[in-house]
Amino acid sequence: xxxxxxxxxxxxxxxxxxxxxxxxxxxxxxxxxxxxxxxxxxxxxxxxxxxxxxxxxxxxxxxxxxxxxxxxxxxxxxxxxxxxxxxxxxxxxxxxxxxxxxxxxxxxxxxxxxxxxxxxxxxxxxxxxxxxxxxxxxxxxxxxxxxxxxxxxxxxxxxxxxxxxxxxxxxxxxxxxxxxxxxxxxxxxxxxxxxxxxxxxxxxxxxxxxxxxxxxxxxxxxxxxxxxxxxxxxx
Numbered sequence: 260x261x262x263x264x265x266x267x268x269x270x271x272x273x274x275x276x277x278x279x280x281x282x283x284x285x286x287x288x289x290x291x292x293x294x295x296x297x298x299x300x301x302x303x304x305x306x307x308x309x310x311x312x313x314x315x316x317x318x319x320x321x322x323x324x325x326x327x328x329x330x331x332x333x334x335x336x337x338x339x340x341x342x343x344x345x346x347x348x349x350x351x352x353x354x355x356x357x358x359x360x361x362x363x364x365x366x367x368x369x370x371x372x373x374x375x376x377x378x379x380x381x382x383x384x385x386x387x388x389x390x391x392x393x394x395x396x397x398x399x400x401x402x403x404x405x406x407x408x409x410x411x412x413x414x415x416x417x418x419x420x421x422x423x424x425x426x427x428x429x430x431x432x433x434x435x436x437x438x439x440x441x442x443x444x445x446x447x448x449x450x451x452x453x454x455x456x457x458x459x460x461x462x463x464x465x466x467x468x469x470x471x472x473x474x475x476x477x478x479x480x481x482x483x484x485x486x487x488x489x490x491x492x493x494x
Contacts, residue, residue, distance in 0.1 A: 330416070330455045330490070343489050347375040350412045350487070354379060357404045367401065376488050379405060383423075383439065383481035392438035394446060402443065405485070406450030417457045418486040419444045424477035425464040437461030443483050 354369045354377070361367040368380040383389075386398050394402070409417065421436035421443075440459040447457055469476035 330453075343375050343491055346412065346414065347371070347377060347487075347489055350408065350415075351377055353408050353411070354405070357408060358401070361401050361404075366398075376486055378484050378486055380482055380484040381443075382478060383483065384478055386443070386483060387439060390435070392435060392442050394442050399446065402446045403450055406447050406452055409447065409452055409456075409487070410450070412487075413453070413456075414490045415456065416488045416490060417447065417452070418488065419447070419457065419459045420462055420484045420486065421460070422462050422466060422480060422482050422484070423464050424467070424480040425471040426477065429463055433461050433463035435461075436463050439483055443485070 348371075351369060351371055355362065358367050358369065362369065366381060366385040368378070370378045370380070372378065381398075381401075386394060388395065409415070419440045421438070421440035423432040423436050425432070437459070438461075440461055444457050444459040448454055464471075464480070467476070467480040468482070469479040471477050471480060
């Protein structure tokens with residue numbers, strides 16, 4: 260069954276942990292009262308990874324209570340030790356090869372986080388029309404490439420996170436971000452990704468990667484990110 264979750268109840272604890280680990284000098288809060296990083300270059304550099312890690316941490320917490328053992332059985336076991344880094348690095352390189360054209364155009368970003376998680380990000384300008392949650396037909400092939408790689412590396416879970424700019428009400432933006440995340444999730448499922456591996460989250464206008472004071476910044480904030488989290492054995 261498809262899972263569509265609102266990030267609001269989950270985001271506070273996750274952001275607090277990630278901000279402590281990656282950023283200092285927090286002085287502002289997001290619309291939910293959660294600490295935000297400083298403005299300027301440090302904020303732009305950190306929040307994109309923070310958002311993806313937040314969705315991944317939420318998924319990790321969820322999976323602990325929703326059949327993690329069954330999923331490990333479905334994908335043939337979890338990753339152990341040094342194999343985690345090797346597995347995720349090979350997956351990152353496959354993404355960069357398969358998506359080379361999209362990356363060169365700026366349609367897709369592939370990033371690696373310190374904990375071996377990967378973030379595959381896309382802007383809404385290439386994925387959706389303005390104020391729409393319907394994937395543009397021209398972007399289907401890109402999502403199909405992503406799904407093909409994800410299917411080759413089955414020992415992962417995926418958290419699809421939608422984000423908006425701050426235009427309009429916070430409630431509307433939250434719902435739009437949820438619909439966009441669900442649309443990307445649905446395409447991955449149509450391409451054969453196991454439903455047990457994929458969850459969708461809406462973050463609304465929280466966690467911007469750029470200033471909402473300009474149209475260029477707002478375009479960057481309207482995005483969907485897929486956090487790819489390795490399934491690892493627990494000590």
